[in-house]
Amino acid sequence: MATRFALMIVPADADEERADFADSFTAVDASAPALSVGELSTQRGDGVFESIGVIDGHPQEIEPHVQRLAHSAALCDLPAPNLEQWRQAVAVAAAECPPGEAVVKLILSRGVEHGPTPTAWATASKAADFSAARTRGIRVVTLDRGYDVGAAERAPWLLLGAKTLSYAVNMAALREAHRRGADDAVFLTSDGYVLEAPTASLILRFGDRFVTPAPSGGILHGTTQLSVYEHLAGLGHDAGYAQIPATDLSRADAAWLVSSVRLAAPITAIDGASLAIDPLTAELNAFLLSPR
Incomplete structure (x- = not known):
């Protein structure tokens, strides 16, 4: 099912404390190119992700999902995600979800090969009918x-x-x-x-x-x-x-x-x-x- 909304995230340090990470998010056209051809998520599957159910705009169980994202990142030797930044990203993506059942996906990859930082983004789309x-x-x-x-x-x-x-x-x-x-x-x-x-x-x-x-x-x-x-x-x-x-x-x-x-x-x-x-x-x- 086509992605309705995509949000690129500039990953913050895990220990960075602030109330608003809005300036680290950029909404992009979900159907347009957004990743480099050197991106390791697509070349090697070198990254982690979470899928969060959304019911009428309400994201379900945000905390267990961001905690598991952090756990997966640690197992893969990826930089520790800033959990507050990811919580806010979920809220932004969920607000763009259509009515009914939807899904927000969080993706954190090792980034571009030999690049300095990881790549991170979130997507939102209508869920399949189960x-x-x-x-x-x-x-x-x-x-x-x-x-x-x-x-x-x-x-x-x-x-x-x-x-x-x-x-x-x-x-x-x-x-x-x-x-x-x-x-x-x-x-x-x-x-x-x-x-x-x-x-x-x-x-x-x-x-x-x-x-x-x-x-x-x-x-x-x-x-x-x-x-x-x-x-x-x-x-x-x-x-x-x-x-x-x-x-x-x-x-x-x-x-x-x-x-x-x-x-x-x-x-x-x-x-x-x-x-x-x-x-x-x-x-x-x-x-x-x-x-x-």
Whole structure:
């Protein structure tokens, strides 16, 4: 979907304190050239990003997203972002969003090759229509991610816990899922443990307990998953983290993929085995569509 608005950001030092960063933002034509051909985000995917859902002009969960941007930047040895500057950039971009559901994307890259500073920008656009996925559900297949559960701790240079711009593997996984007649995929470690989806977190329900894979072993800690857990806790449900063997997927009573823009998509089949849509799904999406 075409980007409606783009905002170039001149990154400020992380410790710079001021109330207004407006002079560091420049609105640009979203359809016009804005990046140098030497930009490393496009040449190598060398950067990090966040996608923030916007509901009728209200950006959801700004703080978890900017904090995760900072975490990803640290893992990639990028300069620490000035979080107040990014909060203000989100507000500016969200104000340009169309009514209804939209998405603001924050991008921080290493910049031009051999350049002195990183490149940063934000975009705003109308979100895709995910109503069918939220109500009718999605079918998923499991795919081998190609590393064992201890890879992230053993090889931190793989950046498995960072939300980087290098999404070629994630998109290839989605294409493979489609080739197999499914809508999405769930990654497994090579030694048989559940990870996450290419663009979403996984939540499983076993009776009265809700479980998501522990945020280790290269799993990106999902902001939407954290919100869902907070809501479930408020309803009195037991929601926790665990190292989940792939064999446990067949025992789940219900499952969802959750993300900032698609929200909670109930899983109706895993590797061809049917799964019922939990009646709680509608309540979860009503909560995720409310201002947070």
